[in-house]
Amino acid sequence: MADTNAKLTVNGEEYELPIIEGTLGRPVIDVAALQESGFWSYDPGFKVTAPVESKITYIDGGKGELLHRGYPIDELANHAEYLEVAYALLNGELPNAEQKADFFEKIREHTAVHDQLRKFFEGFRRDAHPMAIMVGVVGALSAFYHDNLDLSNEEHREITAIRLIAKMPTLAAMSYKYSQGEPFMYPRNDFSYAENFLYMMFATPADVDYEPNDVVTRAMDKIFTLHADHEQNASTSTVRLAGSTGANPYACIAAGIAALWGPSHGGANEAVLEMLDEIGTVENVPAFMEKVKSREVKLMGFGHRVYKNFDPRAKVMKETCDEVLEALGVNDPKLELAMALEKIALEDPFFIERNLYPNVDFYSGIILKAIGIPTSMFTVIFALARTSGWISHLLEMHSAPYKIGRPRQLYTGETRRDFVKVEDRK
Incomplete structure (x- = not known):
């Protein structure tokens, strides 16, 4: 009012x-x-x-606060499963026991993808980036789910959300397997959401008894939760803008994936590992940080456009990062390098005064690297997790009257001028 x-x-x-x-x-x-x-x-x-009114997510950048439907992100990440958070984003409340069982069962029923979709993968080069594949195959879902789809119908909105959330881990794992030249692993519905993704990523037909590590499974579930939604960011705004035209929702999510791919958005965790490659060794860290101070290079994975102090997601992710590294006993020079960067950023007045704390991308990149997930898959996992937020925003928009997005511009080009024939042009 x-x-x-x-x-x-x-x-x-x-x-x-x-x-x-x-x-x-x-x-x-x-x-x-x-x-x-x-x-x-x-x-x-x-x-x-x-440009929109929404009841889904609230961010207070000054306080470092992130709420999904009013629930603080740290409480959700530490006490709820990702699918419970997805349910809350879609429905406004965390599910009770009966609702949780029903929602989880519906997700399990829809994890498989149409067998014809396999042929889409064969059209990509073997060295195609998994995000390029995801843009294509998620958009291709619109070819399978388009007849009589009416998003003004509540039941149609629900099944669209369930299909997307259920199939995204399958498509993500297939994108990875294809890039590695390995056979696809079909989902196992006796596994949890995170376990199933890890199984489809790392199991092979010769190792069907693959059992994901419990610590890694919890870490992956938290990564999903911490990336589930983040208000009206670039990719969410893209999904909403595409959706405002009445476009097929699967195509809208593909548009969100394309927007997420950029290094200033979802590609930031990939950029963190690339930065570590450029630094090389721990001995080079002090010199690199001096270059950051003189603005010669950019420090990836630190600071955030919205949060003016510590990213609340990063606090949870740091704890998870420590747990994973301890449990796996990983001895990786790149991870040692990342810890050296973190130490300087948390202690050096230059970074403290400018609130350049490690953000969620920094720690998630380290965790994914420790688990054995290649850098090219980092943004794919982000897209997988963010799908619940994207579809929640899209369906919120479709559940009430809305207008097509149509921004205006400040025009600074030529004023009106007469056409000149080619032979008379200078």
């Missing part, structure tokens, strides 16, 4: 702009009345623009 109005004077004309209060966070000024003034607002990067 609009509580008060802001007043804007443009060329002597005064316009009243409603101030709208949410349940948490900053109030927003409804600038729709600007259209009458002949002016538009200008906000590169949408830094102070709220």
